[in-house]
Amino acid sequence: MSEEIRKGLVGVVADTTAVSEVDPETSSLLYRGYPVPELAERCTFEEVAYLLWHGELPAPLERVAFEGEGRAQRALSDRVRAAVDLVPTAAHPMDVLRTAVSVLGANDRRVGDRAADAGKAVGLLSQIPAVIAYDQRRRRGEELVAPRPDLGFIENFLHMTFGEVPDPVVVDAFRVSLILYAEHSFNASTFTARVITSTGADLYSAVVGAIGALKGPLHGGANEAVMAVLEEVGEAGRAEEWVDRALAEKRKVMGFGHRVYKHGDSRVPTMKAALDRLVERTGNQELLALYDAIEAAMVARTGIRPNLDYPSGPAYHLMGFDTATFTPLFVAARVTGWTAHIMEQAADNALIRPLSAYVGPTERHLGPRT
Ligand SMILES: CC(=O)SCCNC(=O)CCNC(=O)[C@H](O)C(C)(C)COP(=O)(O)OP(=O)(O)OC[C@H]1O[C@@H](n2cnc3c(N)ncnc32)[C@H](O)[C@@H]1OP(=O)(O)O
Numbered sequence: 001m002s003e004e005i006r007k008g009l010v011g012v013v014a015d016t017t018a019v020s021e022v023d024p025e026t027s028s029l030l031y032r033g034y035p036v037p038e039l040a041e042r043c044t045f046e047e048v049a050y051l052l053w054h055g056e057l058p059a060p061l062e063r064v065a066f067e068g069e070g071r072a073q074r075a076l077s078d079r080v081r082a083a084v085d086l087v088p089t090a091a092h093p094m095d096v097l098r099t100a101v102s103v104l105g106a107n108d109r110r111v112g113d114r115a116a117d118a119g120k121a122v123g124l125l126s127q128i129p130a131v132i133a134y135d136q137r138r139r140r141g142e143e144l145v146a147p148r149p150d151l152g153f154i155e156n157f158l159h160m161t162f163g164e165v166p167d168p169v170v171v172d173a174f175r176v177s178l179i180l181y182a183e184h185s186f187n188a189s190t191f192t193a194r195v196i197t198s199t200g201a202d203l204y205s206a207v208v209g210a211i212g213a214l215k216g217p218l219h220g221g222a223n224e225a226v227m228a229v230l231e232e233v234g235e236a237g238r239a240e241e242w243v244d245r246a247l248a249e250k251r252k253v254m255g256f257g258h259r260v261y262k263h264g265d266s267r268v269p270t271m272k273a274a275l276d277r278l279v280e281r282t283g284n285q286e287l288l289a290l291y292d293a294i295e296a297a298m299v300a301r302t303g304i305r306p307n308l309d310y311p312s313g314p315a316y317h318l319m320g321f322d323t324a325t326f327t328p329l330f331v332a333a334r335v336t337g338w339t340a341h342i343m344e345q346a347a348d349n350a351l352i353r354p355l356s357a358y359v360g361p362t363e364r365h366l367g368p369r370t
């Protein structure tokens with residue numbers, strides 16, 4: 001076997017992209033050239049979506065037209081609602097979302113029209129929150145809440161989920177989290193979307209595949225799994241002992257480590273600051289003490305730092321979301337990055353098809369068969 005195998009494609013540069021730049025040396029992240037902490041401080045989530053899709057922030061008139069297009073598509077269609085209702089509540093909300101996007105694609109006459117991809121992306125950005133909000137509500141035995149076209153994306157998403165717009169600290173922390181989750185170069189789910197697109201398949205198929213890839217606990221599923229860690233550890237005083245045992249048992253501590261960042265995830269300081277503001281509002285100091293104690297124990301023992309999922313998990317908990325809804329929230333943000341990459345891949349396509357080194361039995365032949 002003479003080929004060099006890069007298991008997990010570690011360190012492999014698969015293509016160019018102009019969507020975002022991750023610099024592991026400086027732990028920094030740029031969307032279309034703009035530092036993400038700056039976008040999180042000064043932009044709406046809709047503006048960031050526009051930036052990822054069009055390469056520039058919208059001018060005032062472009063912003064009004066773009067927001068209007070999104071606001072008009074926020075209501076859950078009867079077909080999608082019926083599809084959600086068909087999925088048992090025992091199924092994970094990511095399965096519901098995957099099914100709903102599939103139904104959206106099957107009902108879109110533009111499905112194979114590449115020129116309509118930007119419009120389909122706007123539709124998904126509006127419909128995905130409606131699905132997530134309705135799914136959480138039906139699991140709680142609550143009625144669907146109709147969208148409010150007078151509200152911005154973030155406020156409307158929260159209104160459809162909770163039946164009211166929460167206070168500004170919650171609204172702002174949610175906005176920050178979605179901007180931070182929006183895009184991250186060739187991560188597993190985005191790469192999945194690019195692979196599917198490279199075959200000539202439509203945008204919805206690529207997004208359905210990406211949702212499947214994001215569900216796993218080594219990727220987006222970690223924000224949900226972080227809550228299980230916090231609950232299992234229980235109190236700050238138990239953190240050191242718990243981390244020692246988890247490492248001895250060779251368990252992966254969810255919310256820590258990253259394939260690209262080895263000196264810390266660029267997004268964590270911004271999300272941690274939002275979490276701190278939520279804690280200040282709710283007075284939940286024990287949660288913060290627990291969070292800090294687990295991080296201190298992990299860093300002291302392994303040098304492995306938190307990734308974005310570590311502060312996002314408890315932040316979504318304090319905002320009032322059910323734990324199983326956390327990874328769908330990641331989808332609501334990342335659909336912007338996925339679709340930007342889908343359009344980039346389609347515009348300059350080459351089928352993605354690597355080679356494999358065969359390690360099975362050498363050639364052999366069937367003997368007489370009875
Ligand atoms: C937004 C996101 O999707 S970020 C990722 C979210 N995922 C998680 O939080 C899940 C937990 N983390 C992990 O599983 C990993 O850190 C990954 C999958 C994210 C990245 O891992 P990789 O780049 O493949 O590194 P790999 O898994 O080989 O880890 C290297 C070493 O660090 C250890 N390590 C890495 N992360 C962790 C962790 N969270 N807990 C314990 N040990 C860890 C590995 O066990 C391995 O040790 P070894 O060399 O002794 O075998």
Ligand SMILES: O=C([O-])CC(=O)C(=O)O
Nearest residue numbers: 183184186187188259260
């Ligand atoms: O980049 C990755 O491998 C995972 C990640 O942090 C993300 O998708 O946001």
